[in-house]
Amino acid sequence: TQLLEQSPQFLSIQEGENLTVYCNSSSVFSSLQWYRQEPGEGPVLLVTVVTGGEVKKLKRLTFQFGDARKDSSLHITAAQPGDTGLYLCAGAMTGNTPLVFGKGTRLSVIA
């Protein structure tokens, strides 16, 4: 059973378009992290959200944690080719417990 459902699995868009990636679960998480992974490298932490309803912005990226702390979204405004990569959401149930990962969204931004 997949604990964190991430969608879409693949996304190919033109430069300048906006996009949203979703991460949904029936479980409550104490924190949720978004990572980006390039081929041959490990996941790189983008942001951590911990409070229900929290919104964090990182330049053109906006991250939101659902009020019930069961879901999260990543919105990218005016996507650029440099945004191409694999985006992963991962949640921790409590404290320092291991992360549960979604399958990832592979984004391709075409110039």
Next chain:
Amino acid sequence: EAGVTQFPSHSVIEKGQTVTLRCDPISGHDNLYWYRRVMGKEIKFLLHFVKESKQDESGMPNNRFLAERTGGTYSTLKVQPAELEDSGVYFCASSQMGGWNEQFFGPGTRLTVL
């Protein structure tokens, strides 16, 4: 500050052989995690160390996998004997105690068992 490092980056071995993966966490990080991604699947947890102690090894597939973290610094993950289904990318991550468990990942070791 140096990040999490892993060695080797790639390993190709025959079924039945032994392989040992190494992870050096960020200095001062007491939490060390091992994860694995097999083809087409999500990254899955294997094992969690707090300093030198195994906090949670519920994700270890079977007793062919042995992890150690002597002295609470670097960790090794040994697979003996390796099977075909052990192929995948093995990631190590570390985090500080307390806080919100922000885990920093190494580049991974790609293991191929032939």
